[in-house]
Amino acid sequence: MLELFAQSETAQFGQFLLLGLVLGSLYALIALGYTMVYGIIELINFAHGDLFMLGSFLALQLSAWWLRYVVGDANSAGAVIGLLFVMLLVTPLACAALNVATDRVIYKPLRSSPKLTVIVSAIGVSFIFMNVGLFWMGATPVKFPDLIPDTNLTPDTGVVVTWKDVMVIGVTIPAMIALTLFVKFTSLGKAMRATAQNPTAAQLMGINVDRVIAVTFAIGGALAGVASVVYGLYIKAVEYQMGFQNGLYAFTAAVLGGIGNIPGAVLGGLVIGVVGELGKAYVGAKWSEALIFGILILVLLFRPTGLLGARIREKV
Amino acid sequence: MSSALLEVTDLEAGYGPINVLHKLSLRVDRGEIVAMIGANGAGKTTTLMCLSGVVRARAGKIAFEGRDLVADRVPAHDIVKLGLAQSPEGRKIFSRLTVLENLEMGAFTRSDKDGVKADIEKAFVMFPILRERQHQAGGLLSGGQQQMLAIARALMARPKLLLLDEPSLGLAPQIVVQIFDVIKELNKAGVSVLLVEQNARMALKVAHRGYVLETGRITFTDKADVLLNDPRIRAAYLGE
Numbered sequence: 001m002l003e004l005f006a007q008s009e010t011a012q013f014g015q016f017l018l019l020g021l022v023l024g025s026l027y028a029l030i031a032l033g034y035t036m037v038y039g040i041i042e043l044i045n046f047a048h049g050d051l052f053m054l055g056s057f058l059a060l061q062l063s064a065w066w067l068r069y070v071v072g073d074a075n076s077a078g079a080v081i082g083l084l085f086v087m088l089l090v091t092p093l094a095c096a097a098l099n100v101a102t103d104r105v106i107y108k109p110l111r112s113s114p115k116l117t118v119i120v121s122a123i124g125v126s127f128i129f130m131n132v133g134l135f136w137m138g139a140t141p142v143k144f145p146d147l148i149p150d151t152n153l154t155p156d157t158g159v160v161v162t163w164k165d166v167m168v169i170g171v172t173i174p175a176m177i178a179l180t181l182f183v184k185f186t187s188l189g190k191a192m193r194a195t196a197q198n199p200t201a202a203q204l205m206g207i208n209v210d211r212v213i214a215v216t217f218a219i220g221g222a223l224a225g226v227a228s229v230v231y232g233l234y235i236k237a238v239e240y241q242m243g244f245q246n247g248l249y250a251f252t253a254a255v256l257g258g259i260g261n262i263p264g265a266v267l268g269g270l271v272i273g274v275v276g277e278l279g280k281a282y283v284g285a286k287w288s289e290a291l292i293f294g295i296l297i298l299v300l301l302f303r304p305t306g307l308l309g310a311r312i313r314e315k316v
Numbered sequence: 317m318s319s320a321l322l323e324v325t326d327l328e329a330g331y332g333p334i335n336v337l338h339k340l341s342l343r344v345d346r347g348e349i350v351a352m353i354g355a356n357g358a359g360k361t362t363t364l365m366c367l368s369g370v371v372r373a374r375a376g377k378i379a380f381e382g383r384d385l386v387a388d389r390v391p392a393h394d395i396v397k398l399g400l401a402q403s404p405e406g407r408k409i410f411s412r413l414t415v416l417e418n419l420e421m422g423a424f425t426r427s428d429k430d431g432v433k434a435d436i437e438k439a440f441v442m443f444p445i446l447r448e449r450q451h452q453a454g455g456l457l458s459g460g461q462q463q464m465l466a467i468a469r470a471l472m473a474r475p476k477l478l479l480l481d482e483p484s485l486g487l488a489p490q491i492v493v494q495i496f497d498v499i500k501e502l503n504k505a506g507v508s509v510l511l512v513e514q515n516a517r518m519a520l521k522v523a524h525r526g527y528v529l530e531t532g533r534i535t536f537t538d539k540a541d542v543l544l545n546d547p548r549i550r551a552a553y554l555g556e
Contacts, residue, residue: 187424194410194421201408203370206396206425206473 011158012095016281017274022165024273025172029227029264030250031257032179033099039196039260040216042115043107046122047248051221054096055143055228057136057239059087063145080147084233088171092225099221100214108188108210126243133240141239144232164234168213173231174270175223176266182219183262193214196260249276249292251301258309267307271295319345320379321477321508322367322400327376327386329366336362338532339376344477349499349509351519351540351554353553360512361405364479367510368402369395372390380477397425399476403483405512407466411455413444418454418465422472432472439468442498461489469496477508484515496522516553520544528553 030052037045063083071079102125110118154161183189195202195212202207231246232238253272257264272292279288299307322344330336336359344350354360365371367378369392378385390398401422410418410544419439423432440447443464449457449513454465463483470478480499484492492515500522503509513519520526520540527537528549535544541551550556 187420190413190417190421191424193413197410197412198408200370201404201410202370202421203392204396204402204404204408205421205469206393207421208393209393 008158009275014159016277017164018159020274020277021270022168024270025168026227027250027253027273028266028269029172029223030246031253031269033224034218034251035254035259035265037214040213042117047129048224049243050126051095051099052224052228052246053240054129055091055225056232058094058132059091059232060144062087087229091229092180092222095225096221096236097220099217103217129152130240137240141237144236144238146236148233168230168234171226175226188215252296253279254308256299258275258306261308264306265309267308321346321381322340323379324370325377327366328374329362329371336532340534342527344508344510349503349523351511351513351523351526352529353513353516353519353526358523358529359532360529361481364402364481364512367479368392396473400475401470401475402479403466403470405481407462409462409465414451415454415465416450417473419471422469425473428467435472443468460487463487463495480509482512482513484518492518
C-alpha cells in the first residue's frame with residue numbers, strides 16, 4: 001500500500017484504470033450470462049448473480065477439501081496450481097449444471113406463461129440460492145484463500161500490476177474470445193443466434209430449440225462459474241450477498257451494452273468497471289453508483305437499445 | 317400403397333380454449349402442387365404450423381410417407397429431417413444473420429457439407445440477387461428478396477414436400493409472377509408443394525388441385541381448374 005502514496009498522478013490514474021478494467025471484465029463475464037439467456041428466451045434471470053455467489057462458495061469449499069484431503073502444504077507451487085486447475089474446472093461445470101437444472105425444473109414449464117410469471121419465479125430462485133449460500137457459509141464474509149502472489153510485476157512504471165491482475169485478464173479474455181468464436185462460427189452457435197432472432201423460424205429449420213436453450217444456460221452458468229473463481233481469488237473474501245450487487249452491476253452492463261448483444265455485454269461491463277473505479281477515486285466513493293446509473297440512464301435516453309443494441313428491424 | 321405423400325385425416329388443433337381446425341382432412345400426392353385458399357383467420361397458417369410440428373395437433377392423423385406424425389409425437393426439429401420443410405408466412409428471415417448464414421440454417425439438419433455447398437450454389441442460380449447479397453444481413457433485403465430467401469432457405473433441407481405460406485404477400489405483381497414461376501419449376505424438378513394463398517387466382521393457376529378452407533373446415537375440394545371456374549369460388553375468392 002505504501003507504494004501507492006508514492007505514485008505520480010498519471011501512475012495513480014493508471015492504477016485506478018487497471019482496477020476498473022479488472023472488475024469490469026468480471027462484470028462482463030457475469031453480464032454474458034444475463035444477455036445470452038435474455039437473447040434466447042427474453043428472461044431476465046435474476047438468479048444469475050446468486051449462481052455466481054454459489055460458484056465462489058463451491059470454489060472455497062473445493063480449496064478447503066483440497067488442503068484437507070489432497071495436499072497438506074498450501075505453500076507449494078504444485079499444490080496451488082493443482083487447486084487452481086480443479087477450481088477452474090469443477091466450478092464452471094457445477095454452475096453450468098445448476099443453471100441448466102434450474103431452467104429445466106422451473107423456467108421450462110413456464111415457457112408459454114406470461115413473461116412476468118417467469119421473471120417473478122427467477123426472483124424466487126434468486127432468494128432460494130441466497131438462502132442456500134447463507135446456510136452454507138453463514139452471514140459474515142468468509143476469507144478466500146490467498147493463492148496468487150501480490151508481487152509487483154512492473155516495479156519501474158509506478159503502476160502496480162500483480163499476478164492477480166494477470167490472472168483475471170488471462171482467464172476472462174480467452175473465455176470471451178472462445179465464446180465469440182463459438183457463437184460466430186460453429187453450427188450450434190449459429191443456431192443460438194437464429195433461435196434468438198426468431199424461435200419459430202428456428203424450429204422450422206429443424207433446430208432443436210430446447211437443446212439450444214439448455215446450451216445457452218450451460219454456457220451462461222459456466223461463465224458465471226469462471227467469474228466466481230476469479231472474483232474469489234482477486235477480492236479474497238466472499239459472502240452470501242455478493243451475488244446481488246455484482247449481479248446488479250452485471251445486469252446493468254448487459255442493458256448498457258444492449259441486452260441480448262454479446263460484445264455489448266463485454267463493453268458494458270468494462271465501461272461500468274472503469275467508470276465505477278474512476279468515480280470512486282476522483283468523485284468520491286459515495287457517488288460512484290450514482291455515476292454508473294446516471295450514465296446508464298443517459299445512454300438509454302439517447303440510444304434506447306444500448307451501446308451496441310440491434311439496429312436492424314424485422315421487416316414484415 | 318397409395319401415391320399420397322401427405323395424408324391428413326380429421327385434424328384438430330387450436331390455441332388455449334379455442335379450436336381453430338375442425339376435422340380437417342387433405343391429401344398431397346407425390347409430384348403435386350396443392351393449393352389451399354381461404355380468408356384471413358380460416359386456419360391456413362395453423363394447418364401448416366401443425367404439419368411442421370410447431371403447433372401441436374389435438375386429434376387426428378398427419379401421415380407423411382405413411383408415418384403418423386401425431387401418434388409418433390414427432391418433434392418439430394425431426395419433421396424437417398423427414399423431408400417436410402416450410403417457408404413461413406411473413407418470411408421469418410433471421411434478420412441479423414447474413415443471407416448465406418440464413419441458407420446454412422436451412423440445411424441445419426444435414427451433415428453432407430459438399431451437398432449443402434452445391435445446394436447453396438443452386439439457390440444462387442435460382443435467385444441471382446441472393447448471390448450478390450450473400451454477405452448482407454437478411455433484414456436488409458427488400459420484401460421480395462426476403463421471400464426468395466425464405467423459399468431458398470426451406471429448399472436447403474432438400475424437402476420432399478415444401479409448405480409455402482403466403483409467398484405473394486405484400487409483393488409487387490412482377491415479383492409475384494417470378495415467385496410462382498419458381499414454384500412451377502421446383503415442382504417439375506420433383507418437389508411436391510402445399511401452397512397456402514390469399515391470392516386465390518394465382519394459386520389455383522399453378523396448382524393441380526385445391527382446397528377451400530372456411531373457419532377451420534374444408535368446404536370445397538376439386539381440381540384447380542374446376543375450382544377456378546366454380547361460380548361460388550369466383551364470387552367468394554376471385555372477386556367476381
